[in-house]
Amino acid sequence: MDTIALEVTNSNQYLLYATLFMMPILLHAFSRCKANNSLHLPPGPRAWPIIGNILDLDGEKTHTCLANLAEIYGPLISLRLGSKLIVVASSPATAREILKTHDQALSGRLTLRISNVIPGVKSSMIVLSAECNQRWRFLRSTARTELFSCRALESHSKLRAEKVQNMLDFLGLKGGAVVAIVDVLYATIVNILTNTMISKDIINLKDNVGELRKFSRSLVELAVPSMADIFPLVGALDFQAKRKARDYKEKNEALWADTVSERRGKQDCGTSGADFLDVLIRHSFDDCEIFNLFNELFVTSDSVSTTLGWAMSELTKNQDAMLKLRDEITNAIGGTGLLSESQLAKLPYLQACIKETLRLHPPSPFLVPHCAVQSCKVTDYDIPKNSLGVVNAYAIGRDQKTWEDPLSFKPERFLGKNLDLKGTHYELLPFGAGMDPETLDMSDEFRVPMGRTNKAGWGIVARDWKGKLVATWACPSFTCSAPILEKALAIRTAMVKAALEGWGRIIIESDCKAVIDRILKDMDDVVLSTVLQDIKLLKHNFEKCCFSFVRREFNSISHKSAKFALNLGSVVDWKACFPVWLLDSAQADVEEQLLQDV
Template identity: 45%
Template sequence: MPLLPMEYPLPLSFLILIPFFLFIFKQFIQKSRNLPPGPRPWPVLGNILLIGKKPHISLAQFAKIHGSLISVRLGSQLVVVASSPDTAAEILKTQDRLLSARSVPKVATYDLSVIDQHSIVWSSDLSNHWKILRAFCRTHLFSPKAIESQAALREKKVSEMIDFLRSNKGETVKISEILFGTILNMLGNLFFSKDLCQLDYEGNTSGIKHVIRKFVELGAMPNISEFYPIFDALDIQGLRKQTEIYQNQLIDIWNEIVKEKRQAISLGSSTKNLDFLDVMIHSGFSDLQINILLMELIAAGSDTTTSTIEWAMAELLRNKDSMHKLQAELRSKMGENDIITESNISELPYLAACVKETLRIHPPTPFLIPRRAPETCKIMDYTIPKNSRLFVNVWAIGRDSNTWEDPLSFRPERFLDSNLDFRGQDFEFIPFGAGRRICPGLPFARQEVHLILASLIHYFEWSLPNDEDPMQLDMEEKFGVTLQKEKSLLVVPV
């Protein structure tokens, strides 16, 4: 029997308001569940208008008001944010097993079942597929033996970068373009035995660098479908469609290489020096598995490393004492014309301290990659509802005055007599994350960041264009998947 006689139908305006009333009811119910404190949300919008373009900063400010574990509402999505070492440890260590699930971005172009089976980053839980894939990458890319075997390749690409800069000495260069190209060629030779791009110092709007940047940028754009999943199928902003375009362009770059290698293997030809693609094909990977894994490794491995080294260069230019100390250390350990190798890195403690200090102030991913609560649970006596997203604000943790003395100053010396490391055991310093979801590429990133930064500082003196004062350098941040400089660093190598 209908609730109302058919001659009295519900007005359209009332039907439109039903989602609004459901949203208010849901908020009321969740308030009674003892959620972590946070700013009062607006109906329907939640706290979206309070977050702004730099959420790592606004959420850090909320934490100072409401506590180190807070909750905010982005549309219909509840987000819990940890902003202290203790709350980070609760998520990444104490409840690591339960809270290791992911929320797959709404721009994803593959079905969830495909992602769960083939993604090392976005697999929604720690399935056997994920464990096997991670173990495969650790063995062939990130184990101590694999890292050591790749050293000559990284050194060769850095040497080519130095030669390129020498041929352009005295010119104003956008250092991020040179870094990005160098790192892409490291990965290209590791994966395919070939360079992926030509080095240039101005940047262009074509080629693989442009495609990767657009691919990553789309993944970080505010998406209505994330805030209101009811609109997911509509793709209102067209972000999924755009992502698919750049994804396919990226796959096209190596498709021919994959075909050639498969054909060569089928004909029985062999080579002594197998690259990572050879290993994947010999291990029975399908084209779909290869495409997903390579997209994740190349996008993550190039963008984060580029931004870290660019930030390090900017900080060293602004802090002359630190720059001089690093130059002196390099001179004391090797001659002016000596080639820097990865075997030298362990002899350079001040270099390591400069890298750590850069990662503290400018973590590559300010929130790490968000986790998800697959079921309702408790954190520090607060209720975390099922499917809540969990952010760890490592940007806020690295600048916390309760943990760090003079936290906004670039002082590498703070790490010289410290055992703090970024391998996930010290929760006041976790730029690569911790627990089961710690960045698998950490060993590779560590080697390339130290090698590239040491080479740039050892072989060149650096200045700003038109003899600008380094203390006037713009250090504003641009929020995204990676934390980049708002204005690219322009420098002159001498």
């Protein structure tokens, strides 16, 4: 009897422990449900306790599941995955709300647990960066300048032509044999990219690229939330993250370590090249940071080759489109038999085929998630703080309300239409959108005064904090119905120029008090609404951004620059080498303003 009593006591004790263990989880879930009931959230399927809507999704085809849910609940839906509230946009209008209208409130980044396990991820990766800080801007600007700027692309044009010719020669030797064309494309793209980064090939066209592609896709999986991200309470039991980190380190050492070590040795000896790796070493990047950034760029090779594979597959199935494209290319190359990069922009049907492929098969069905740093309203729905905003590019590309016959491959739909791939048209978002000029971190503070002549022209002049001239731009381009709009556009242009130059702290000086007042007081204005919204978004590209009204007599240099551009009839862009009259005028402006301040 005593034994039975003892067993019952132990059972109650275990039940008590279990209850105490589950109580925080249940209370947390209950408090969230109570809070959400008071909010007007976007519609969506009913969420189960604790697990949320995980059972409503297919892990391998999540984008199609969410597209189907959007047809039921609407273009903006909400789901709960564990502890996270996810808001999914599946139409151009809702995507614009997330990516542009509420870009400031939804400017946060999702921090994955894997970023705490792999060294240097937060400080050396663009997509997995914890926040859009100065370091993040530096990484983006460096990659853009050294790899993707017009100057960089032009300098590597011969390299690309050589690699493409090597691919064609390799295919010519196959003589009718079965070829895994996507693998050949992948190897070619990888070698083009690695030659710009480290000045050498890392794979041969004859090699089996399976292992390399497998590693590339495993890198993509690092950016996918794990169970520990969805259920933070089980993070301590996430042994898979440690295994992934170990595999990641081994692959890095095999792929990049020898090259980086060898290059560091050359720089120590006083000899260095001018590729991307040299730039990173000169900026004191450690090995882990270089590996991480290289891998982030490296994964794009698989996306590009897969997209090209989709394009070839769609053209093979649609012979009419294939014949039209073949005729266009034949007419362009004439008797030379070669197609140069400079001719690509003159092939509208080829451009249309690329856009149509990206519409149906975006490289990533979901754009980079945006985390709400503050609560906001999107199309009259409440978006709580710390929610995730996700844009389903796959669903937008197949939206029946946007596209006629959306499931068919019809490049003709893009002919005669000004739909680009830069993120300005929200019907087509294969690469994302939003206003985000590239910036570098600078320690000096710059003043950017602006002025406008009575004619259609504007001038922007940049001086450092001592008054020394740094740069000036002038252009006879703006012709607006309202003069105040021209002045607002000049301010916006000045901010874009300053961001592209990489200045961290700026003071915008303008002699238009009406525009400065509207910016400082966050006033609504029908005429300026779009421009003021752009200015508000651009402010986030700077460590410090102030706006100041100056009298016209202290801003004469801007007006003189604009007048000079009007007389010249073209854009004026001076840096470092300035005309004497401009230097004298800049110094006079500074001295007169200093006297007035005294």
